Amino acid sequence: MLSLRPEEDEKLRELLTELNRESKSKIVLLIDKAGQLISRSESPAFSSDDITFASLTAGNVAASEALSKLLGDKNLNHMFTETEDEGIYMILIDDKYILVSIFDKNASNLGIVRVKIKKYYGKLVELLRQIEERIESESSVTEQIDVEDIDLDTLFE
Amino acid sequence: MPFINFATKEINCKIVYYGPGLSGKTTNIKWIYDHIKPENKGEMITLATETERTLFFDFVPIEVSNVKGFKVRFHLYTTPGQIIYQASRKLILKGVDGVVFVADSQEERHDANLDTLDDMLENLKEYDIDIEDLPLVFQYNKRDLPNVLPVEVLRRDLNRWNRPDFEAVATKGIGVLETFKEISRQVLQKLKK
Numbered sequence A: 001m002l003s004l005r006p007e008e009d010e011k012l013r014e015l016l017t018e019l020n021r022e023s024k025s026k027i028v029l030l031i032d033k034a035g036q037l038i039s040r041s042e043s044p045a046f047s048s049d050d051i052t053f054a055s056l057t058a059g060n061v062a063a064s065e066a067l068s069k070l071l072g073d074k075n076l077n078h079m080f081t082e083t084e085d086e087g088i089y090m091i092l093i094d095d096k097y098i099l100v101s102i103f104d105k106n107a108s109n110l111g112i113v114r115v116k117i118k119k120y121y122g123k124l125v126e127l128l129r130q131i132e133e134r135i136e137s138e139s140s141v142t143e144q145i146d147v148e149d150i151d152l153d154t155l156f157e
Numbered sequence B: 001m002p003f004i005n006f007a008t009k010e011i012n013c014k015i016v017y018y019g020p021g022l023s024g025k026t027t028n029i030k031w032i033y034d035h036i037k038p039e040n041k042g043e044m045i046t047l048a049t050e051t052e053r054t055l056f057f058d059f060v061p062i063e064v065s066n067v068k069g070f071k072v073r074f075h076l077y078t079t080p081g082q083i084i085y086q087a088s089r090k091l092i093l094k095g096v097d098g099v100v101f102v103a104d105s106q107e108e109r110h111d112a113n114l115d116t117l118d119d120m121l122e123n124l125k126e127y128d129i130d131i132e133d134l135p136l137v138f139q140y141n142k143r144d145l146p147n148v149l150p151v152e153v154l155r156r157d158l159n160r161w162n163r164p165d166f167e168a169v170a171t172k173g174i175g176v177l178e179t180f181k182e183i184s185r186q187v188l189q190k191l192k193k
């Protein structure tokens, strides 16, 4: 089970925010391959639904991976998609996570984004490994959560 | 695999509606989406073909806060039913925390139910997920149609693990909430272990 402690959450967010600033992206997101949003840069101006964005990105990466397998290519490392105004660059980390930069093509470009990701990539991998090690060494995190009192009836009109 | 963030106090879980094509998976999650309070839901995504059949997946994010301050987010996914989308069905199962198997009760669709169940078992195996360990609910849908199999037959052939099961008419919302609540309950229960 993946979990983040407050200090880890902060470190991740700081790193992504730094990367976002240096690469002049609109936002940088860290997603797992199952489609969960793990962390994102502090980018108040980014207004799209980041949860849905994460799900679609993971689907997109999964489909492209299946495509490249079909073509006999073993691994997908990164992907680039663009709209008229924006570039979306995605890179796989440890075959478990997806790092995404969304940038305005007037403010940045693929070259800058890739160079800056390269700069922070090692730090990010290191941080993720530390988190994984901490998770493995813990017996149970969930006793700290009381799920008993979640009332699903309140969800519906 | 649930994802817990202790900083933002969020728990994220993934629930997949699995079943043969046209059994009513999209109808289930659309009904849920339409009846959830606006403040508890995000954006629904459907990736459908022109014939409105699910091409890749449908997605609904649901949020529920509890008294102790943790927010639980359920991500509901449906799979495409057609044989040719075997690959996408497998992709969607990645990291799954709970499965709702939506069966089509009509007699002529029973072979499709069985084939899809086999396909699911195979995909779970490839992800090393033990079905004995997986939160799982069965739904026998389309009970309003004339040519349906008795529930006992569906139960015997599909629900081999004696999990909770429900009869449903998803187009009318019958059995939809019961199914969702049961799978959510199981997923949360498992979190505690």
Ligand SMILES: Nc1nc2c(ncn2[C@@H]2O[C@H](COP(=O)(O)OP(=O)(O)O)[C@@H](O)[C@H]2O)c(=O)[nH]1
Pocket (backbone or CB within 6 Å): B019, B020, B021, B022, B023, B024, B025, B026, B027, B028, B053, B054, B078, B081, B141, B142, B143, B144, B145, B168, B169, B170, B171, B172
């Ligand atoms: N009669 C009847 N039709 C249903 C029921 N549930 C779904 N349908 C219909 O079956 C068709 C396929 O449903 P859909 O949700 O798209 O199936 P999916 O392929 O599993 O996502 C649609 O035309 C639905 O309106 C039901 O309980 N009774």
Ligand SMILES: [Mg+2]
Pocket (backbone or CB within 6 Å): B025, B026, B027, B053, B054, B058, B078, B079, B080
């Ligand atoms: Mg569908």
